[in-house]
Amino acid sequence: MxxxxxxxxxxxxxxxxxxxxxxxxxxxxxxxxxxxxxxxxxxxxxxxxxxxxxxxxxxxxxxxxxxxxxxxxxxxxxxxxxxxxxxxxxxxxxxxxxxxxxxxxxxxxxxxxxxxxxxxxxxxxxxxxxxxxxxxxxxxxxxxxxxxxxxxxxxxxxxxxxxxxxxxxxxxxxxxxxxxxxxxxxxxxxxxxxxxxxxxxxxxxxxxxxxxxxxxxxxxxxxxxEPLPLDVRAVRGRVNGPTPQELFALCPVIRVDRLSSTDHFQALGRRLAGLDPATEPLLAQALDRLAEQLRGRDPVLPVAERWHGDLVPWNTARDAAGRLWCWDWESCEPDAIAGLDAVHWMFSVRRERGEGPVATNLLRAMTDARSFFEAAGLSRDAWPAVVGVYAMVVAERAWTLAVRNGGWASSWITVPELISLLDAAHGLFGTPDERGSVEASPAAPAT
Incomplete structure (x- = not known):
């Protein structure tokens, strides 16, 4: 070979x-x-x-x-x-x-x-x-x-x-x-x-x-x-997912500050600036619309010391004593707004189940993450900002990997799906009536 x-x-x-x-x-x-x-x-x-x-x-x-x-x-x-x-x-x-x-x-x-x-x-x-x-x-x-x-x-x-x-x-x-x-x-x-x-x-x-x-x-x-304990069980089915207390044990909230002040949001902006908009003009436009909305509002939010970056059922397990094990920290970033891991978990659970279009799963994930948002001290008005930043992360990661690998053939998400994801997050900054219709959408219980 x-x-x-x-x-x-x-x-x-x-x-x-x-x-x-x-x-x-x-x-x-x-x-x-x-x-x-x-x-x-x-x-x-x-x-x-x-x-x-x-x-x-x-x-x-x-x-x-x-x-x-x-x-x-x-x-x-x-x-x-x-x-x-x-x-x-x-x-x-x-x-x-x-x-x-x-x-x-x-x-x-x-x-x-x-x-x-x-x-x-x-x-x-x-x-x-x-x-x-x-x-x-x-x-x-x-x-x-x-x-x-x-x-x-x-x-x-x-x-x-x-x-x-x-x-x-x-x-x-x-x-x-x-x-x-x-x-x-x-x-x-x-x-x-x-x-x-x-x-x-x-x-x-x-x-x-x-x-x-x-x-x-x-x-x-x-x-x-180190190896995991031999008695670990996947966090699925009857094995409970992370609690807010567990999530913030390794990613504690350390301050309250403007979104624009966080290291993570600044680094995300630099990574996006390094991508050539001419290669994906529609995706670049959708990202710009959402980024402009977030920068214009620049809400005050709780900031975590870090976020795991890929907190999903297949990167977690519980041992026989009930202790949660969490691995695969290769996407971790410091100084990020609190709640990103919760959105990623809920979104990924729905995606794994094949429950619907990515945009729908994103909006429902926001509702699923309510207890985590509340534990972090996020006001209801700040929820769209967390979802908006998360949608930008998904788009940036997928686009960056596509560039490094010479195309989108092996990507888990398509460019049209990314645009719909970004537009759905942008729509959360609409009128109160529009936001209420999102909150009222049905949400299956998270794993």
């Missing part, structure tokens, strides 16, 4: 092993035949198969392979969970769970350690350095000498980057690694490192995973966080 990103597996090769593959120091082979000229250093099962690859599972002992498939079942739903239980049961019996194997190999005559460590080995060595100095110090081991194996998620969307769920040789969780591979992903990883340096490992009813290690591989950063 060349690492040119022409297939799901080749996309992962591009992100993880592109440089050593391009120099001939490493080759990545699907279903390899015996070859005395090459030595295998990592091997994986490809799920569900090579043509539709979504996940690599370590090809190791039955204990390791089974644990990689069966752990954290309560975070997953439906057919995916059922399939993993079946495959994990096969692996536990020592049977081949799937057909396709991916092998990472180096030349047999190459002196071990003569080249820079590959990503998994680099992460393991960094964990070793961050932990105790005792035990085996080989580059394939982690803290206290534990050998590490990785399940690797294959991402093809705009915000793609390799993610490694780490287990040791006994199948015990050892951490979660996120690796950058280009400038765009580096920005996200650095943001998460900064956020977790502030909130990671926090005590209390809400916990963000602690940082175990940070480092660079090649020119790009990576991070490793």
């Amino acid at each position: 060349s690492g040119t990103g022409t297939s799901p597996l080749d996309t992962l090769v591009e992100q993880l092993w592109r440089l050593p593959v391009s120099t001939g120091q490493v080759r990545v082979v699907l279903n390899p035949s015996a070859d005395d000229g090459w030595r295998e250093v990592e091997s994986y099962w490809v799920l569900p198969n090579a043509s539709r690859a979504k996940l690599l599972i370590p090809l190791a002992t039955p204990q390791v392979t089974a644990a990689s498939l069966l752990q954290y079942r309560s975070l997953r739903r439906g057919k995916i969970n059922t399939a993993r239980i079946l495959l994990g049961s096969l692996a536990r019996l020592g049977l081949r769970p799937v057909l396709d194997k991916l092998s990472v190999q180096e030349p047999a005559g190459q002196v071990p350690g003569a080249q820079p460590a590959m990503p998994l080995a680099a992460v393991a060595a960094r964990l070793q350095d961050s932990g105790t100095a005792e035990g085996d110090s080989s580059p394939a081991t982690g803290r206290a000498g534990r050998e590490l194996f990785a399940s690797i998620g294959i991402r093809e969307g705009d915000n793609r980057k390799p993610t490694l769920q780490l287990v040791d040789g006994t199948g015990k969780p050892a951490g979660y690694a996120k690796l950058a591979w280009n400038e765009s992903s580096s920005e996200f990883v650095r943001t998460e490192i900064g956020a977790l340096s502030a909130v990671g490992g926090s005590a209390g009813a809400v916990r963000a995973p602690a940082l175990l290690a940070v480092g660079t591989h090649g020119a790009f950063p990576y991070l490793v966080t």
